[in-house]
Amino acid sequence: MNPSSVATAAEPNMQSMTIEDTPAAAQPSEPKPFAWNKCVKVVLVLLGFLLFAMAIGSGLHSLKQWKSPSSLHSLANSRAAPQACCSPACLKVADRLSLAIDPFSQPCDYFLFTCGLSGATRGRQRGKGTTHHSNSGEGERTKKRHGKRVETDRENDTLVERLPDRETLLKESIREILEMAEGLDSPNSLEWKARQFYRSCMNTDSIEGQGSEPFLKLGGWSALGQWTQTDINSTLALLMGQYGTFPFFSVFVGKDPNQQHNNTPYIQIDQPDFQIPTEWDDQSETSKAEAVSMRPFLSSSLNFLTLLGVPRSSRAMSNGLYMALSSELAKKSSPLHHRLQTNMLYQRVTIRELQTLAPVIDWLGCLKATFHPLAISESDSVLLHNLPYIVHMSDTISKWLLKNGVMGSGTIQTYMILSLLHTLHPALDSRFRETQRNLSVALGNMEEEDPRWKHCIKTTERGFDVLLGDMVRDRTAHRETEELVGNLYSSLQSKLTDLAWRNKESRNSVLKRVKSLTPRFMAHTDKQKLAELYSEVVISEDSYFANCLQSLLLQQKRRTQLFSQSFQPDIMSITPFLSGSAIIFPSGMFLPPLFHPSYPRALNYGGLGFMMAKDLLHLLLPDLHTESGSPESVAACVWSHYISVTEGPGRVGAFSLAPSQKLEVWVQYTALQVALQAYQNSLQQHQNDASLTGLFHNHLFLTSFTQVSCDPYPYRQLMTFEPSFLVSVICANSDLCPSQMTCEKKPLVAPLDSC
Numbered sequence: 010m011n012p013s014s015v016a017t018a019a020e021p022n023m024q025s026m027t028i029e030d031t032p033a034a035a036q037p038s039e040p041k042p043f044a045w046n047k048c049v050k051v052v053l054v055l056l057g058f059l060l061f062a063m064a065i066g067s068g069l070h071s072l073k074q075w076k077s078p079s080s081l082h083s084l085a086n087s088r089a090a091p092q093a094c095c096s097p098a099c100l101k102v103a104d105r106l107s108l109a110i111d112p113f114s115q116p117c118d119y120f121l122f123t124c125g126l127s128g129a130t131r132g133r134q135r136g137k138g139t140t141h142h143s144n145s146g147e148g149e150r151t152k153k154r155h156g157k158r159v160e161t162d163r164e165n166d167t168l169v170e171r172l173p174d175r176e177t178l179l180k181e182s183i184r185e186i187l188e189m190a191e192g193l194d195s196p197n198s199l200e201w202k203a204r205q206f207y208r209s210c211m212n213t214d215s216i217e218g219q220g221s222e223p224f225l226k227l228g229g230w231s232a233l234g235q236w237t238q239t240d241i242n243s244t245l246a247l248l249m250g251q252y253g254t255f256p257f258f259s260v261f262v263g264k265d266p267n268q269q270h271n272n273t274p275y276i277q278i279d280q281p282d283f284q285i286p287t288e289w290d291d292q293s294e295t296s297k298a299e300a301v302s303m304r305p306f307l308s309s310s311l312n313f314l315t316l317l318g319v320p321r322s323s324r325a326m327s328n329g330l331y332m333a334l335s336s337e338l339a340k341k342s343s344p345l346h347h348r349l350q351t352n353m354l355y356q357r358v359t360i361r362e363l364q365t366l367a368p369v370i371d372w373l374g375c376l377k378a379t380f381h382p383l384a385i386s387e388s389d390s391v392l393l394h395n396l397p398y399i400v401h402m403s404d405t406i407s408k409w410l411l412k413n414g415v416m417g418s419g420t421i422q423t424y425m426i427l428s429l430l431h432t433l434h435p436a437l438d439s440r441f442r443e444t445q446r447n448l449s450v451a452l453g454n455m456e457e458e459d460p461r462w463k464h465c466i467k468t469t470e471r472g473f474d475v476l477l478g479d480m481v482r483d484r485t486a487h488r489e490t491e492e493l494v495g496n497l498y499s500s501l502q503s504k505l506t507d508l509a510w511r512n513k514e515s516r517n518s519v520l521k522r523v524k525s526l527t528p529r530f531m532a533h534t535d536k537q538k539l540a541e542l543y544s545e546v547v548i549s550e551d552s553y554f555a556n557c558l559q560s561l562l563l564q565q566k567r568r569t570q571l572f573s574q575s576f577q578p579d580i581m582s583i584t585p586f587l588s589g590s591a592i593i594f595p596s597g598m599f600l601p602p603l604f605h606p607s608y609p610r611a612l613n614y615g616g617l618g619f620m621m622a623k624d625l626l627h628l629l630l631p632d633l634h635t636e637s638g639s640p641e642s643v644a645a646c647v648w649s650h651y652i653s654v655t656e657g658p659g660r661v662g663a664f665s666l667a668p669s670q671k672l673e674v675w676v677q678y679t680a681l682q683v684a685l686q687a688y689q690n691s692l693q694q695h696q697n698d699a700s701l702t703g704l705f706h707n708h709l710f711l712t713s714f715t716q717v718s719c720d721p722y723p724y725r726q727l728m729t730f731e732p733s734f735l736v737s738v739i740c741a742n743s744d745l746c747p748s749q750m751t752c753e754k755k756p757l758v759a760p761l762d763s764c
Contacts, residue, residue, distance in 0.1 A: 179583055213461065220437075224554070242371040246374050263275065277355075359388055471564060481596045496691050598617065611708075614685075615685075619681055647738050
């Protein structure tokens, strides 16, 4: 609200008062004696002064309210409901919002609200991150109380429709893009190629009908019989260059962290991702095959050989030799923590030196195939992450080739074939996928398998990530997103200046860093570059396997671009990230139902605004507790609110939080404050914010917040209570909220301090 609106609101009241009171004095009347007329004049003068004083006082009071942020919130809440949002996006989100627990009309249900049974049992469990000083009976009473709460949650669970996590929302949006009706794209256009790839993945009938035949015809070699070729490098170069498969070592591109001011990308070589399960022995500093995993591993590899048509007479021997070679190669693999302790990472050698250290591999030929058409020479440097393994790998392959002759070379062929199969088995029929799935379950991976559409989104993204990124960005409303990010970042900077810093140096250092960063959005890719990238891609309408091979060629092109591009966007990013002097906000953040340009701003700021503020605080201030006392003091205040409501005011000192928990409580509460202030800044600029389901302004903002407070993210386990409880803290002793949050079942003995 601005000063002119306050004045406009006050003037009608002044006019109505004058119209009511002056007619009696203004109407004609019979002549009165002089003394009586004099008294009337005196009364009228006094009355005029009184009305004038009342008008001045009302104006000053209104001006004072305009200057006070809390009064501004109060005025916003007391207005009549603005016009309702009736856009298709609003109507869709209104159905979900109508099922939400309103903290102001249903405070008792709201105080019992949890993010599901896992949240209920995860809640404030004493002895897990908190300390208490209570007798032994207290723990039993807590279990009983939590047991009742779980049952209550089950009853109330139907009242709340949980939002999917942000990654799922992004995948659902990409799914809508890829499942658009056929005929909208011109044949062989870039968009048509991406959608046709996705459709071929979803066509499981065609995939099942082709069986293993596409794989058996691949590469010009046979998976059957003996292999007489003793030079493994031609096959290895083919696997690495065309099929993105690295059987004996992994290859990727990245910077050297030891050169902080050098952004030069380097080829980096590491141990591979072994298919055989291994365990690390600290004493011998070697890895060995896990005994309990041998049976399922042997069973899966034997089944793969059967599906590839290897004769029964040689199948068992081939499988046994494959397991022996796998175990031998894995001996010198080591976990990351050991390599960090022994300084194995980022060892720089030239390709010529590497050829001397591990001569069985044609390093120059294989790396040229991997990064074709880039010019690579023997004098180029590479970074190694496990040199002992690389040397051991070369020695092991040499021994198998020399000692076992044709049998040894056949085993190495089998090893490479099964490595390639691991890359391509998702494109084959269900027998291959089930074999791999059974092995994962046997090794302890109990996660549910993704539905087919999610799998197809993932495989489409691998090859068409650049194009999909542009298609997602086309759905983003730039003006509204820029306003949201601008207000949010400005509010964050203002909040940081008010923190209780431990010293001036810390304050200046943090504020300087935050101010030096520029919020940016992912830009569209140049159309010509897109056309060049996908020009040679030929997509089949009925062969998903052939399309996957095309995707691997696209990924090979992307690897070569890593040397010329300093920034590679990830279209699946759902949180802000740093890139040089910029904070990049991915387009995948600004999607329904978290954000839409037609939504009331209160809905956008209360939901996505809070989540973005939380992400920014974690990104920019991971060690704030060492530089400011605010996290500890604010967390203590919020925690006292929670204990007062759940345990009673006299129990506040009985429980405490761990430092990491205090920081997370501060992050969540501060994020809510930052998002709310950003919304108020927006409301001053645009006072005609719409309503939704009868809710508007702060009421709608806080209700939107409760819908996203259950968002799963890496730090969630540090919260000892549901983040939605923060609404009651925000509303304590303030006029920010449309009404007091009081529940007769949980009366507050004394008013609580504002945090």
